[in-house]
Amino acid sequence: MLAFILRRLLQSALVLLSVALIAFAMFRFVGDPVNQLVSLDTPADQVRQIRQSLGLDDPVLVQFGRYVMNALRFDFGISYQFRQPVTALLAERAPATLELALVSALFSLVVGIPMGVYTALRRDGVLARLFQAVSLVGVSLPTFLIGILLIYLFAVQLGWLPSFGRGETVKLAGGWTTGLLTVSGLKALILPAVTLGLFQMTLIMRLVRAEMLEVLRTDYIRFARARGLTTRAVHFGHALKNTLVPVITIAGLQLGSIIAFAIITETVFQWPGMGVLFLKAVQNVDIPIMAAYLVMISGLFVIINLAVDLLYAAVDPRLRVTLKGA
Amino acid sequence: MTEPVLSVRDLTVEFVTRRGTLRAIDSVSFDIAPGEVLGVVGESGAGKSLTGTAVIGLLDPPGRIAGGEIRLSGRRIDDLPADEMRRIRGKRIGMVFQDPLTSLNPLYRVGDQLVETIMTHLPVGRDEARRRAIDLLAEVGIPAPERRIDGWPHEFSGGMRQRVVIALALCAEPDLVIADEPTTALDVSVQAQIIALLKRLCRERGTAVMLITHDMGVIAETADRVAVMYAGRIVEIGPVREVVKHPRHPYAQGLMGSIPALEESRERLQQIEGSMPRLAAIPKGCAFNPRCPHAFARCMVEKPVLLESGASRVACWLHDGTGLGEETAA
Secondary structure (H helix, E strand, C coil), X not given: CHHHHHHHHHHHHHHHHHHHHHHHHHHHHCCCHHHHHCCCCCCHHHHHHHHHHCCCCCCHHHHHHHHHHHXXXXXXXXXXXXXXXXXXXXXXXXXXXXXXXXXXXXXXXXXXXHHHHHHHHCXXXXXXXXXXXXXXXXXXXXXXXXXXXXXXXXXXXCCCCXXXXXXXXXXXXXXXXXXXXXXXXXXXXXHHHHHHHHHHHHHHXXXXXXXXXXXHCCXXXXXHHXXXXXXXXXXXXXXXXXXXXXXHHHHHHHHHHHHHCHHHHHHHCCCCCHHHXXXXXXXXXXXXXXXXXXHHHHHHHHHHHHHHHHHHHHHCHHHHHHHHHC | CCCCCEEEEEEEEEEEECCEEEEEEEEEEEEECCCCEEEEXXXXXXXXXXXXXXXXXXXXXXXXXXEEEEEECCEECCCCCHHHHHHHECXXXXXXXXXXXXXXXXXXXXXXXXXXXXXXXXXXXXXXXHHHHHHHHHHCCCCCHHHHCCCCHHHCCHHHHHHHHHHHHHCCCCCEEEEECCXXXXXXXXXXXXXXXXXXXXXXXXXEEEEECCCHHHHHHHCCEEEEEECCEXXXXXXXHHHHHCCCCHXXXXXXXXXXXXXCCCCCCXXXXXXXXXXXXXXXXXXXXXXXXXXXXXXXXXXXCCEEECCEEECCHHHCCCCCCCCCCC
């Protein structure tokens, strides 16, 4: 097991190194960064001086090495537009995005799994068919449209929930700001979380349904019924546990995409998270932020994948053997 | 005569499909006495497994029991509410499936599956259930059961898993075990062991067995009586010696004739010409008539019923004492 984790960590390091290379390459291919810093009438001397002080006339490999070493210390340079350290900018906004992502992931699992189980068990029921039909809408409607529709209904027409922002936040130790502890923060979270999680929820529901139907046809379920186990034990013990094995993978990968693609939802709801920061960075060609965002998201994916692999082994004993042998 | 453990009368199973209703089992009747082993043979699709599935109440829609009745120790069970039938499954009727590799849930320890089944049917606590589970594993011949009970199914070989499955089927001491091709998926070398085990355990407990198989060797060695099925009907039923040595129904004769004897040397194996009709196209009269070398006019129009013939009963007009070859209006 330990060997497996170590090997996966090594692989993860390689993945991150290649991502860092791509991020680093952005600095060079999106034009000369010095031009972003100086104006047209800056003397050539001063330009050379800036270039030198930023280390931009060193060999590419040395620059890349320096970039990686700095990244390891969470130093991604200074933002062009804000003139502040990128790490501080991201850290300031990360809580908003992470809270939004986790709540919507939780929403999609807590609602999606029971709906999937229900539609599988009552395949021909009216409610199950309704869920199926609605889930098609959830899968096919684009996120921004869902967001706008929800705002129109719940913020504009009914006036129950705020249409933008994060509400009141509370500062916790370590600089983490949370909106989960105030009423207005919670209210502000509902619409964006539902918008962001709706697609994942319908995806998980359809996945659970398909897997569950598959599992219910297997011999061990027939045998469990032949042994006279209660329907409850058969469905929620034997069948559901087997259903969750593939669901874990998808849910894990989806958590990564939720964080990465929160950008759209954040824009629609003016959510003060990393997504909005990233979009501004794109508009202003703020390479350090884009590069740092890229590295951070891929780091998240790598960590989630590792966690998923370990969870897999916790659920399925057959994999533990494979892992031990690895 | 003692009351039979299982008594099936005119059992009919139908599948309602878009293209009409298919009759997969047609008026099947048989009894199994306490402690008796009834072999059920026939080719694939003859309705052997389906009969077993119907008895234990696990027919999946669109299949349904369309007629007849099933009695367990005299009590009718085919019309019981789902939850009462569930209590009978595992407790009064155990079942062993064909493939031990897929019969056990891969995500549950062997012991947990046993304990769970024991606790469902018997009023015992977890510790007592676990003790019984260990005893059962020892009884089915699993070495070091107190250690193996915490093993996962994938750590057992096919033969060992089938032993676990048998332990699971027998853990609540049922009156009847339905063994649906229990050795088909196993190595030849293991088959004999599993059959011997099943036979011994059931004899010790006085458990009746409905042994579904297409292996005539297994039947000859294990069964007390045998029923031959063809196209959803029993065509011959009787003591195993009679049916194997002196089959009366032309299909049973063909079936027994197609087993090569060791001392013979033959160029070609004997076979029954043609194949079993599909459910949607069962011929009028006797379903076997297109392949029967002795078919005559009556076989084309009238479905044969089971007729006494010596110690056996045969569904064939050749054995109707009222007149061989005589044409009768149906």
